[in-house]
Amino acid sequence: MFYSISLYIALAIFIGGLIYKIAAWLSYKIGVDSKNIPTSKRFSSALKGIIVTIFSAKILTLIKIVVLDVLVQRKVLKEDTFRWVTHILIYGAFMLLLLMHALDAFITSAIVSDYSATLNPFLFLRNLFGALVIIGICMAIYRRFILKPPRLHTNPMDIYAILLIAIIMVSGILLEGTKIGSYSLYKNMVTDYAGIEEGEEEFTALTAFWVDTFGTISPDIKAPFKDEILTAGKELHEMSCAGCHSRPQWAFIGYPIARAVKGAAGGLDKAGVHTMLWYLHFLACFIGLAYLPFSKFLHILTSPVSLLANSIMDKNNSDPANIATRQALELDACTHCGACTARCSVGIIVEQRGNVNILPSEKIQSIKGMVASKKQTDERERRLILEGTYLCTNCHRCTDVCPSGINLEDLWVSVREDMLQTDSPEFSVLSPLSFYRGLIRESIPASEYTRPLIKAREAIAAPCDLMKAPDTAVPLTLANKELQDSLLLSDQAATFSACFGCQTCTNVCPVVAAYENPKEVLGMLPHQIMYAAGLGIKDLAFGSQMLWDCLTCYQCQEQCPQGVHVTDVLYELKNLAIQNVARTGESVSG
Amino acid sequence: MNYALFLGCTIPARLTQYEASSRAVLGALGVELIDIKEFNCCGYPVRNIDFKASMLASARNIALAEKENLPMLILCKCGFGTLKHADHILQEDPSLRNEINTILKKEGLEYTKGVEIKHLLSVLYHDIDRDTLTKKITRPFKNLKIATHYGCHALRPSEITHFDDPVNPTLFDDLVALTGAESIDWEKRLDCCGAPLTGVNDDLSMDLTEKKLANAKQSGADFLCDACSYCHIQFDTVQGIMNNTTGTNNSLPAILYPQLLGLSMGIDGDTLGLGENTIDITSVEKFLSE
Numbered sequence: 001m002f003y004s005i006s007l008y009i010a011l012a013i014f015i016g017g018l019i020y021k022i023a024a025w026l027s028y029k030i031g032v033d034s035k036n037i038p039t040s041k042r043f044s045s046a047l048k049g050i051i052v053t054i055f056s057a058k059i060l061t062l063i064k065i066v067v068l069d070v071l072v073q074r075k076v077l078k079e080d081t082f083r084w085v086t087h088i089l090i091y092g093a094f095m096l097l098l099l100m101h102a103l104d105a106f107i108t109s110a111i112v113s114d115y116s117a118t119l120n121p122f123l124f125l126r127n128l129f130g131a132l133v134i135i136g137i138c139m140a141i142y143r144r145f146i147l148k149p150p151r152l153h154t155n156p157m158d159i160y161a162i163l164l165i166a167i168i169m170v171s172g173i174l175l176e177g178t179k180i181g182s183y184s185l186y187k188n189m190v191t192d193y194a195g196i197e198e199g200e201e202e203f204t205a206l207t208a209f210w211v212d213t214f215g216t217i218s219p220d221i222k223a224p225f226k227d228e229i230l231t232a233g234k235e236l237h238e239m240s241c242a243g244c245h246s247r248p249q250w251a252f253i254g255y256p257i258a259r260a261v262k263g264a265a266g267g268l269d270k271a272g273v274h275t276m277l278w279y280l281h282f283l284a285c286f287i288g289l290a291y292l293p294f295s296k297f298l299h300i301l302t303s304p305v306s307l308l309a310n311s312i313m314d315k316n317n318s319d320p321a322n323i324a325t326r327q328a329l330e331l332d333a334c335t336h337c338g339a340c341t342a343r344c345s346v347g348i349i350v351e352q353r354g355n356v357n358i359l360p361s362e363k364i365q366s367i368k369g370m371v372a373s374k375k376q377t378d379e380r381e382r383r384l385i386l387e388g389t390y391l392c393t394n395c396h397r398c399t400d401v402c403p404s405g406i407n408l409e410d411l412w413v414s415v416r417e418d419m420l421q422t423d424s425p426e427f428s429v430l431s432p433l434s435f436y437r438g439l440i441r442e443s444i445p446a447s448e449y450t451r452p453l454i455k456a457r458e459a460i461a462a463p464c465d466l467m468k469a470p471d472t473a474v475p476l477t478l479a480n481k482e483l484q485d486s487l488l489l490s491d492q493a494a495t496f497s498a499c500f501g502c503q504t505c506t507n508v509c510p511v512v513a514a515y516e517n518p519k520e521v522l523g524m525l526p527h528q529i530m531y532a533a534g535l536g537i538k539d540l541a542f543g544s545q546m547l548w549d550c551l552t553c554y555q556c557q558e559q560c561p562q563g564v565h566v567t568d569v570l571y572e573l574k575n576l577a578i579q580n581v582a583r584t585g586e587s588v589s590g
Numbered sequence: 591m592n593y594a595l596f597l598g599c600t601i602p603a604r605l606t607q608y609e610a611s612s613r614a615v616l617g618a619l620g621v622e623l624i625d626i627k628e629f630n631c632c633g634y635p636v637r638n639i640d641f642k643a644s645m646l647a648s649a650r651n652i653a654l655a656e657k658e659n660l661p662m663l664i665l666c667k668c669g670f671g672t673l674k675h676a677d678h679i680l681q682e683d684p685s686l687r688n689e690i691n692t693i694l695k696k697e698g699l700e701y702t703k704g705v706e707i708k709h710l711l712s713v714l715y716h717d718i719d720r721d722t723l724t725k726k727i728t729r730p731f732k733n734l735k736i737a738t739h740y741g742c743h744a745l746r747p748s749e750i751t752h753f754d755d756p757v758n759p760t761l762f763d764d765l766v767a768l769t770g771a772e773s774i775d776w777e778k779r780l781d782c783c784g785a786p787l788t789g790v791n792d793d794l795s796m797d798l799t800e801k802k803l804a805n806a807k808q809s810g811a812d813f814l815c816d817a818c819s820y821c822h823i824q825f826d827t828v829q830g831i832m833n834n835t836t837g838t839n840n841s842l843p844a845i846l847y848p849q850l851l852g853l854s855m856g857i858d859g860d861t862l863g864l865g866e867n868t869i870d871i872t873s874v875e876k877f878l879s880e
Contacts, residue, residue, distance in 0.1 A: 150696065150697040343627075344630075345599045345630045345631040346630065346631045346636070346647065347630065348630050348631075348646055348647050348650050349631075349636060349640070349643040349644075349646060349647055351646060351693045351696075352640060352642050352643040352646050352693075353640065353643055391636065391639075393599035393600070393631050393635055394599070394603060395599030395600070395602065395603050395631070396602070396603040397599075397602075397603075427639065428636075428638075428639045429789075429790070430638060430790055431635055431636065431637075431638035431639050431790070432634060432635040432638070432668075432785075432786055432789075432790075432820075433635045433636065433639075433789075434788070434789025434790050435600075435635070435785065435788050435789050435820070435823075436789070437789045438788035438789025438790075438792055438795075438828075439604075439788070439789075439823070439827060439828070439831075441789070441792065441831070442831065442834075442835075453790065453791075510781055510782055510798060511794065514794055514797055514798060548790065548791070549787065549790075549791050549794060551742070551782045551784070551786045551787060551798075552742070552743075552786050553742040553746070553781070553782035553786075554742055554743070554745075554746035554747050555742075555746065555782075557746065557747050558745075558746040558747055558748060558756050565747075567747070571637055571638065571641065572641060574638045574639075575638070575639065575640060575641050578639060
């Protein structure tokens, strides 16, 4: 009764959760393109897409993906054998346990007519699969908590998942161990199947046989036994018990546990420990079922869908409604395995920047939080997410290795294009990180393309009042020693003070040469910036557009007769100008 | 000769023909390339934003090669320049080196003395026996005029890159001449391709590219030849965008040096990824001698 009620409750939560998730996949809006597509359109497009695909040649691609990526998981194998073995053990053996053991009433009994859980090969296989899952769990724990690959983050969701499977497995084997040793269960069985009651002579013979060979622990019938009693017991056993009971030694984990606790078996039995373990075991399974749609276990359903969808969809040819739905679903297909982060080209710089959203595995979690949260994500968090999506070289490695087939690169591009329009300026747009954005500029409306660039330039120039008043007379004495002192990163402070204003840098600069009126467009020219830096005039050093239009071609530096590291100084001023505005920005908002 | 091949981010994602043609050519010349999967961003794109982050990325790459005790062979000039610069600073600045090593040691890496950092062209020019190279060139080009594009980050700052004479370089011209092609003289050959401003100031970037291409074309070039991922994408993909959007057509197709060399070595166009360029370069095969 309790069993059925809890099962139905778990099932109801599971189904409700799934419906909730599907609704989310059809309604979450990620990126600019998804903004104007209503849920109804996304629902009909998804249905249409699925039906059309199933009845097309693409079905062959899908079958291939199911075998290679869903079942064999070649992407994990290619990246990391240890992780592949871990996952195959957990998922493969758990699935087998689910089919053979948990669903035995529906599957195994239907296939094998005289099925009994205590009969071989099921008895043995249950232990084998259980052992494999436990080895897998130990490997997962080893990887996350002992091996700790660089920049792998473990969040509570990862711990709950490991813990839940561990509880299911351990409670299962302990349950089996205590049942093997339980005298009360034995007595009930004898009554039910052999029709013999305690105290009868046949009972003593059968019990002697079971104590001797099956590990049953009886309070009063103890070895050594006479041969004829054992022979009589064996006959009774073969008549009434053997049809359902293989030797429990085949339970190669459960049986040793029974032997190990045999001294306490009577007490455990009286206390009903096996009943408690049974409750623990099935409740853990039901909790797992109910929790599935809200946990990383959801990837059991979403990862295959993501793999399949991505194998046949692409940005240019697929229905935008379906891309929007796929991107929402992908947020739930992430297993937080860390494969993307392990291969991320810029992952290392998180050690310097401290923003975990640089790491793909953390970035997708933050994006999920931002998209799913009902209330506004606070501005600081949004700024970190946007920076994380832009500090990316679009090398595509995260996407190539994702075992769930998530098109992470497209996700970053969608999220950041949207945020670049609405959020506070992102300064890394003014760096070669924008190279990829430049290459895909034809896919972005012209005004949206330039807005983030203008926003960033304006924000950096905003605090530089002197730049806005070009007629102001500037005293030619050192105004700010602090600026000089901060330009120490690559030893340039000593070099720019050697500038004697010969203008060679400006004369050889291809950017200056590209304009008829360079001073108006660029604000300050290279030699003027060197001079401003030498005098410590922050506004002039930071506020000039020349900084952001510098090609870093090193013509100026190569040709400077005074050995001023002009390009390196410009590089460093860019760093400082961004820090300068980021600091003012924080003090204004905070 | 063994090298750790440093591909960077752009080549595997957007310029696979550069990797394919380099592997084909170097393989035929008996160079063994070792892949280090853990290599990351060279540091170039983040230097505008955060110098130390850029240094950290560079240092990790060098430390990885140092762990394997291998010199690095770099295909991209920006990657080459950035790694050379980082290497220089790490040697000059012990306190920064310590700071960076503290981070690298967390994953068992350390920058101690660094490794040799070489660009593809330097390896072909200095490290490969010239006779071996000449003998391999079985189908030299005839009547083919090439405008060599040197690439800023290899040439300058010369005191750090040590690639060639920064004012009058000849290394690349010599390598082009080996293939039988004529390396023409042109005014803008040492100028920037414009790529660093793609996505930042596209009008300026394209203006510079346009001027370079026009100058090379006027100087009589049939093709522009480069050996850098950023430069090549600028002269190929971005030139394609320019041709689509502005309508002006100064079209001068760009070929990667290992594609050019490979063809003269008798390697077929498919292996060299000729078809993967945005602007069609297959006509270059017409200049090959029979």
